[in-house]
Amino acid sequence: xxxxxxxxxxxxxxxxxxxxxxxxxxxxxxxxxxxxxxxxxxxxxxxxxxxxxxxxxxxxxxxxxxxxxxxxxxxxxxxxxxxxxxxxxxxxxxxxxxxxxxxxxxxxxxxxxxx
Amino acid sequence: xxxxxxxxxxxxxxxxxxxxxxxxxxxxxxxxxxxxxxxxxxxxxxxxxxxxxxxxxxxxxxxxxxxxxxxxxxxxxxxxxxxxxxxxxxxxxxxxxxxxxxxxxxxxxxxxx
Numbered sequence: 001x002x003x004x005x006x007x008x009x010x011x012x013x014x015x016x017x018x019x020x021x022x023x024x025x026x027x028x029x030x031x032x033x034x035x036x037x038x039x040x041x042x043x044x045x046x047x048x049x050x051x052x053x054x055x056x057x058x059x060x061x062x063x064x065x066x067x068x069x070x071x072x073x074x075x076x077x078x079x080x081x082x083x084x085x086x087x088x089x090x091x092x093x094x095x096x097x098x099x100x101x102x103x104x105x106x107x108x109x110x111x112x113x114x115x
Numbered sequence: 116x117x118x119x120x121x122x123x124x125x126x127x128x129x130x131x132x133x134x135x136x137x138x139x140x141x142x143x144x145x146x147x148x149x150x151x152x153x154x155x156x157x158x159x160x161x162x163x164x165x166x167x168x169x170x171x172x173x174x175x176x177x178x179x180x181x182x183x184x185x186x187x188x189x190x191x192x193x194x195x196x197x198x199x200x201x202x203x204x205x206x207x208x209x210x211x212x213x214x215x216x217x218x219x220x221x222x223x224x225x226x227x228x
């Protein structure tokens with residue numbers, strides 16, 4: 001049981017390049033989330049999904065797209081990277097079973113630098 | 116809207132000292148409250164939680180009590196260890212499966228031997 005995994009762990013992009021971050025969970029969770037973590041700002045929600053085939057915008061969605069074609073995977077895409085997207089990205093998941101537990105389980109993060 | 120305010124860090128303590136990290140919140144309704152911990156180079160892990168007023172969450176010697184009258188959820192530990200050095204995040208959410216967690220900015224704790 002690996003929990004939540006993320007690939008890659010580190011990446012350096014040039015401005016304008018694109019990339020996809022992959023998140024996978026093996027806990028059969030319904031809900032998945034993408035956050036970014038910036039110094040002094042805590043974690044902010046980028047996009048989330050309440051089930052396979054569904055996605056929705058969070059607090060800071062601009063410049064990102066997501067897809068959830070399979071229940072266990074949640075992809076975060078940057079079509080044209082900008083230096084403002086330099087951050088640490090975390091994926092999380094939580095279950096939808098009645099009665100809980102409802103806490104979110106986090107992956108180890110992806111450190112992205114855009115030059 | 117909902118928000119969480121945490122004390123700024125870093126908090127620097129000697130081993131076996133008493134720890135308090137303050138957290139206050141603003142929310143509509145009756146949120147659940149969480150403390151997450153992030154060890155260096157890792158993702159966040161749930162440390163403890165409380166789902167209603169006067170609940171006390173506890174884990175690994177840490178405790179926090181959900182105080183509705185003061186809208187607070189302060190984290191405490193009686194005797195910290197070097198291994199407790201990490202960043203601690205207070206967060207609020209709903210008591211349901213789907214959570215749009217609202218995080219505080221985090222407080223870094225440094226414990227020296």
